[in-house]
Amino acid sequence: MAGGATIEGSNTTATYEQARTWLLLPAWITLAVLVLTPVLLMLVYSFLTKEFRGGVIWEFSFAAYEQFFCDRGLFGDDPCSMEWTYINIFWRSIWQAGLATLLCLCIGFPTAYFIATRPERVRPMWVFLITIPYWVNLLIRTVSMRFMLREEGPVNNFLTWTHIIDEPIQMINTNFAVQVGLFYSYLPFMVLPIYAAVERYNFTLSEAAADLYATKWVILRRVLIPTVKPGVIAGCILVFVPSLGAFLAPDLLGGAKNFMIGSLIEEQFKGNAGNWPFGAAASMILLSSVLVLLMIYARSQVRPRRVHSEGA
């Protein structure tokens, strides 16, 4: 009953109108304590001076942001030239996360469609089956994926046994393994919102389109996808954002050879570098880029949504 069901003018809204502030208070407090405060703390930290071996000195400094964009050579005294290291790490992570999102979409959309078109009685069972593996801790699932993909693991053994390949393929410690890990970790976040959207889809619309001589491809492209688009976009965001910050899959499946955003930030706080302001600055830059992306999405949604709710 989410999303489109809460159209303005329903009686329930009026009933609780006066209590609104009070009813919203717990949510606001939770948000303020658990989300805003840590983010503000990071914002403040990113403008402080770093302390040797971790920690901060309470002196205002731009050094963290300068380090992100400014390359001063190995000894830190060259004139400033553009620093590509961190931008490349960000770009690599965004590319990786984007690819994982696309992969999840390609597999997740048909899966969600399949579940939503089963008889109503068995749908909860399918959803349940999708979520079962996710009752296990992410770390354990990622380690299991290592076992699956390694040179003498089940996947290679099966492929050699069936003579599809002669020599085991090197899969572990590659970008491919990271992709598989991200895809596997976040697939349900794609399936569930799309399922919720497709389930609410009125299939008589497809029939009407077919009566008007639309082919199956046209129905999918011009009727189904536009209607369930909010679900698809929600799924994409839910997969893309955590993939961007993921460090378990890159560390355990990719061999931690190349920093991803997540591991770069982690290293600043618990690794050898111990540069908290820089870790905070990298987090703020990441947060701002994600926020800009989300705002672009929100803007693009404002008009189409009105048209849809009138049609629904």
Added chain:
Amino acid sequence: MKHLTQCTLAVVAALALTLGATTAAQAAGKLSIYHWFEYIPQELLDKFAAQHDVEVVMDTYDSNEAMLATLKAGALGEYDVAVPGDYMVAILIQEGMLDPIADGERKNMGNIKASFASPSYDPGWKHSIPYQGGTTSFAVDTAQYSGDINTTDILFNPPAELRGKINMLDSQGEVLTMAALHLGIPQCSQDRSQLEAVNDLLQNAKQHWASFNSDTAKEVLVSGDVTVGMIYDGFGAKARSEKASLQYAFPKQGWVNWMDNVVLLKDAPNRANAILFMDFLLEPENIAAVTNYARYVDAVKGSEAFRDPDLASQPESNPPAGISGAFIETCDQATQEVYDRIWTAVKK
């Protein structure tokens, strides 16, 4: 029913009081340990818990630096004892994160072997006790590679058949110290050409490395994911017991020596129990249980009687005569910042 509730409340209140009374001489309550992973047998913790009627809780870390970061980020006051390596004890003392222990507070200090009487990183063991000592180098699967393994070329300039088959420890200190040994330059050198040489060496070698992993260092060797893996000697002995063809190397250029120690953290919530735990670990039978489990060397008199007989002769504990390892040194801030840049450049 009411009485029962009141009774329960009284018990809970009493328990809370005992838990809160950290300065009480009598051991009751809790002990919080912050420890390396896979390093102490659970049975030994159970034994301590039973002997002194305390609840023992343990969290683990996978590098000295990770431990320092957690403590700095506000975990001080949460743990009673930690197990830092030699150079990290010095850093923790410098940072004022350890609580000094007065003479005579610990009963078993006389059990420490004479050769370990007063380490340079904590003269007179004022904050710590010796725990386990060992070396860090690397192990090679001799079923896959038959050449000479006792050279750091294996890591930094590997022969063709080992390329892409090497796991490094995800630890700046150990990797950069090995690099310095390989190049034959002093640690923490401030000489620019030497630092550039370290940087070039790692940039070149990186393409031959498959992964950086510390807590799976043993597993990747045993499973055959890699043929060469940096590893600690005792962990290497454990790996060999699971895969006989693994051989621990003593490179002619040297290796990393280390000594782990149990320290009393500042603001320890259960200081009295921490002292009891230190005395407990200075008893030959107890420390021998750690040694048998972790397969390194301890520094307690008379523990040999309780050690596994094959420990003394295991190849990982017997470096060849004539060459030696080096302890990791703590660099000054300017040099450490260059080290950090080199390390980031390796992993960028």
